[in-house]
Amino acid sequence: MGDILMPMLHLRARMNLLFASGPAPLEVDFKLTAGSLTGLCGPSGSGKTTLLRILAGLTVPDSGMMRVGDRIWLDTAQKIQVPTQQRKVGMVFQDAALFPNMTVRQNVEFAAESRRDSLVDELLALVDLENLADRKPATLSGGQRQRVALIRALARRPEVLLLDEPFSALDYETREQLLGELVRLHRQFGTTTVLVSHHQEEIQRVADNILELKQGKVTNFGSPYTAEKESLNPVTGIVNEVNVRETTTQLQIRLTSPIITVNVPSDTKEWHIGEAIAVSIDPQTLTRKAD
Numbered sequence: 001m002g003d004i005l006m007p008m009l010h011l012r013a014r015m016n017l018l019f020a021s022g023p024a025p026l027e028v029d030f031k032l033t034a035g036s037l038t039g040l041c042g043p044s045g046s047g048k049t050t051l052l053r054i055l056a057g058l059t060v061p062d063s064g065m066m067r068v069g070d071r072i073w074l075d076t077a078q079k080i081q082v083p084t085q086q087r088k089v090g091m092v093f094q095d096a097a098l099f100p101n102m103t104v105r106q107n108v109e110f111a112a113e114s115r116r117d118s119l120v121d122e123l124l125a126l127v128d129l130e131n132l133a134d135r136k137p138a139t140l141s142g143g144q145r146q147r148v149a150l151i152r153a154l155a156r157r158p159e160v161l162l163l164d165e166p167f168s169a170l171d172y173e174t175r176e177q178l179l180g181e182l183v184r185l186h187r188q189f190g191t192t193t194v195l196v197s198h199h200q201e202e203i204q205r206v207a208d209n210i211l212e213l214k215q216g217k218v219t220n221f222g223s224p225y226t227a228e229k230e231s232l233n234p235v236t237g238i239v240n241e242v243n244v245r246e247t248t249t250q251l252q253i254r255l256t257s258p259i260i261t262v263n264v265p266s267d268t269k270e271w272h273i274g275e276a277i278a279v280s281i282d283p284q285t286l287t288r289k290a291d
């Protein structure tokens with residue numbers, strides 16, 4: 001318990017990449033707290049997958065250092081490069097990549113340290129897969145396959161869990177369900193997790209930490225609530241009437257997209273569908289659409 005809030009992962013890395021706009025370095029230096037769930041987001045081609053691959057040891061940066069707990073997984077200055085299979089990492093990608101000739105149970109057992117490990121049964125039960133344990137992956141739905149991939153990654157008892165858009169190929173409902181399961185598994189196992197997602201809103205809901213990349217640089221790192229504040233798209237409105245007064249000008253604004261999404265901390269207040277709430281607009285933030 002003592003090290004729960006200690007930075008358990010520290011990565012400093014620099015790697016020259018060829019971005020769509022030309023060559024530029026990916027340059028990161030961040031620390032993750034033990035047991036945290038970090039949402040990694042950013043535009044397409046900003047370096048998210050490369051960063052995940054560096055964490056996994058699948059890509060070696062030009063220079064850098066990575067420490068997990070008290071162990072060094074990478075130190076280019078000292079030529080230390082712990083290979084992926086010796087890193088305690090679990091990975092899940094968009095496509096589950098399960099072994100097709102093995103059953104669900106065998107897929108999970110293969111990753112577990114011991115075949116008699118009760119963890120396998122526990123994991124199968126946790127995501128409701130006991131009844132499908134003897135089926136082959138080809139006979140499962142996309143959501144079921146991703147569930148297997150998720151518990152297979154956890155069966156390795158990883159120190160770091162890396163998820164690269166694991167649910168993005170699934171329909172909305174299945175994605176929501178699996179996100180809920182991911183949060184539950186994360187609470188139960190407390191594995192330090194990095195989740196890549198294109199869905200900013202998704203990340204804001206489940207992550208306790210957000211890491212935003214743009215062109216290989218960290219542009220936002222911290223609580224999802226502050227990140228949201230900076231990146232929230234303003235509501236689009238049209239000026240309907242202008243009343244110039246002595247000290248203030250009153251603008252009547254017709255909102256053209258009246259439904260907005262706001263993320264608020266879950267523990268502050270109870271909200272009820274249909275209740276009226278006051279939404280205030282900061283006049284300083286008003287800009288012309290073309291600006």
Ligand SMILES: Nc1ncnc2c1ncn2[C@@H]1O[C@H](COP(=O)(O)OP(=O)(O)OP(=O)(O)O)[C@@H](O)[C@H]1O
Nearest residue numbers: 016017018019020043044045046047048049050051
């Ligand atoms: N080994 C490499 N050498 C040079 N450039 C690379 C290398 N690997 C990736 N890139 C480039 O780095 C940029 C970032 O790629 P990356 O796949 O990490 O982005 P991403 O944020 O995961 O994108 P997406 O959201 O579309 O999956 C891309 O322009 C890619 O072409």
